[in-house]
Amino acid sequence: MAYWLVKSDPKSYSWEDMLKEKKTPWDGVRNYQARNNMKDMKKGDKVLFYHSVQGTEVVGVTTVTKEFFQDPTTEDDRWVAVELKAEDTFGDPVPLSKIKETEELQDIPLIKQSRLSVMPLTEKQYNIIVDLSRQ
DNA sequence: GCCAACGTTGGC
DNA sequence: GCCAACGTTGGC
Numbered sequence: 001m002a003y004w005l006v007k008s009d010p011k012s013y014s015w016e017d018m019l020k021e022k023k024t025p026w027d028g029v030r031n032y033q034a035r036n037n038m039k040d041m042k043k044g045d046k047v048l049f050y051h052s053v054q055g056t057e058v059v060g061v062t063t064v065t066k067e068f069f070q071d072p073t074t075e076d077d078r079w080v081a082v083e084l085k086a087e088d089t090f091g092d093p094v095p096l097s098k099i100k101e102t103e104e105l106q107d108i109p110l111i112k113q114s115r116l117s118v119m120p121l122t123e124k125q126y127n128i129i130v131d132l133s134r135q
Numbered sequence: 136g137c138c139a140a141c142g143t144t145g146g147c
Numbered sequence: 148g149c150c151a152a153c154g155t156t157g158g159c
Contacts, residue, residue, distance in 0.1 A: 052156080053157055114139095115142080
């Protein structure tokens, strides 16, 4: 199983929206690197949900329920979507500042590649973030 | 609201 | 193929 993190500006799509819908197509991504990451997602992979711009914190966990398919928001066949299902809301959201303070999380793209919206995490990085949400 | 970082576009 | 111009993202 692989681990990922996706970002969303809550003004366009928030964790609350995700909880209401339960499942949602993760579409509209127009960046090749992010797209390539989505193509590597497998059913059952864990995906952390991060609020960018407002909040700047990891707020919950989702699961991949459908592997990549044509992005329904465009005819352009370069772009794909996956389906994500809300799984768990963090008791304590993990803020970016906490991630920056954590030595084992220095290598996650959230810090070094701030504009990438879909990124891989190692199992260790994933577990550390989940642990931080339970403190 | 500002601005840095980055990706994309288009002229040459 | 280079690079300037431009648009967007996202942290602060």
